[in-house]
Structures are given as C-alpha cells and as structure tokens.
Amino acid sequence: xxxxxxxxxxxxxxxxxxxxxxxxxxxxxxxxxxxxxxxxxxxxxxxxxxxxxxxxxxxxxxxxxxxxxxxxxxxxxxxxxxxxxxxxxxxxxxxxxxxxxxxxxxxxxxxxxxxxxxxxxxxxxxxxxxxxxxxxxxxxxxxxxxxxxxxxxxxxxxxxx
Numbered sequence: 001x002x003x004x005x006x007x008x009x010x011x012x013x014x015x016x017x018x019x020x021x022x023x024x025x026x027x028x029x030x031x032x033x034x035x036x037x038x039x040x041x042x043x044x045x046x047x048x049x050x051x052x053x054x055x056x057x058x059x060x061x062x063x064x065x066x067x068x069x070x071x072x073x074x075x076x077x078x079x080x081x082x083x084x085x086x087x088x089x090x091x092x093x094x095x096x097x098x099x100x101x102x103x104x105x106x107x108x109x110x111x112x113x114x115x116x117x118x119x120x121x122x123x124x125x126x127x128x129x130x131x132x133x134x135x136x137x138x139x140x141x142x143x144x145x146x147x148x149x150x151x152x153x154x155x156x157x158x159x160x161x
Contacts, residue, residue, distance in 0.1 A: 013025065013026035013027075014026070015029065015033065015034060015043060016043075017036035017038065017039060017041050017043055018041065018043055019036065019039050019041035020036060020038055020039040020041065020132065021132025021135060021136075022036055022037075022038045022039070024037070083106070083108060083115045084115065085106055085115045085117065090106040090115070091106065092106055092107060092108060092115070093105065093106075093107060093150075094106075095156060095159075095160065098119050098120075098121070098123075100119050101119035101120055101121050101122070101123060102120070102121030102122060102123045102125070103119070103120055103121045103156070103160070104117055104118065104119050104120075105117075105118050105120075105156055106118075107150045107151055109151050116151055118150075118151060118152065118153055118156060119153065120153035120154075120156045120157050121157065121160070127160075127161070129160075129161050135161060138161050139158065139161055142154055142157060142158055142161075144158035144161065147159070
C-alpha cells in the first residue's frame with residue numbers, strides 16, 4: 001500500500017489540451033489549472049479526480065467503488081454492465097483487443113434491444129495520437145464532432161482518439 005502512495009506522489013499531474021494538444025503541469029495552471037493558456041479551451045469536463053493522501057483514503061475509495069458497483073448491479077435500469085452475446089456473458093461498452101480487427105466492443109442496440117459486437121481499427125497500424133497534427137487530421141477526417149451511434153465503429157474510433 002505504501003509503494004502505491006509513493007508512485008502516486010512521484011509524478012506531477014500533466015494536463016493535455018484536447019483542442020490544440022499543448023501540455024502543462026497541473027501546478028503551473030494558476031487560477032484555472034484546466035484552461036489551456038495557449039488556445040483558451042476548458043479541459044475541466046474530462047477530469048475526474050480523487051485526492052489520495054493516505055492509506056485510509058485508498059480504503060475509503062475502494063469501499064465506495066464496491067458499494068457503487070453493487071448499487072449498479074441491483075438497479076433496475078438500462079445501465080447494464082454485461083449481457084449475453086451468442087451464449088456467453090460479455091462486458092458492455094468496454095473496448096478490448098479484437099479478433100478480426102484491432103479492437104472490439106460489445107454494445108446493446110437501443111432500437112432492437114440485442115447485443116452487437118462492433119469491430120474497429122486497422123490491425124497492423126499503430127496510432128500516434130501524441131502527435132497533435134495527426135490527431136487533428138484523424139478527428140477531422142472521421143467527423144469526430146458528430147461520431148454517430150454507439151453501434152458504429154466510427155463512434156469508438158473517435159473515442160479512442
């Protein structure tokens with residue numbers, strides 16, 4: 001447990017602007033640490049934080065997540081975590097390494113109510129999303145501002161980039 005705390009305290013939090021790709025340390029952000037000082041884009045909506053200061057915080061967070069997981073399992077809603085696909089139980093909405101393509105994800109089609117497998121990504125290609133120009137070109141080429149439904153490969157490719 002102590003080793004985990006040491007790892008968490010070693011590296012400073014790096015923020016990367018989704019708009020222009022510029023990076024900065026969280027402590028160098030000033031009054032608005034999530035607003036890009038280069039282009040003015042607010043990156044705050046993508047940040048979910050939980051401050052860990054000691055072992056009790058980790059224990060508390062794990063207990064919270066276990067209770068939340070149990071609450072989701074007991075909830076009577078459409079927020080399924082797993083479902084049956086061709087006779088076996090699969091996780092819903094979690095991209096994983098694929099078989100016919102580079103990645104696959106199982107999602108529930110809202111129109112039919114059936115679980116479908118969405119394959120996406122070129123198997124032999126490596127993506128370089130750290131390069132802002134390539135990232136911008138990919139997102140423009142695939143119209144990632146309007147990615148479409150979750151049952152399409154474009155939605156998941158845009159989400160990865």
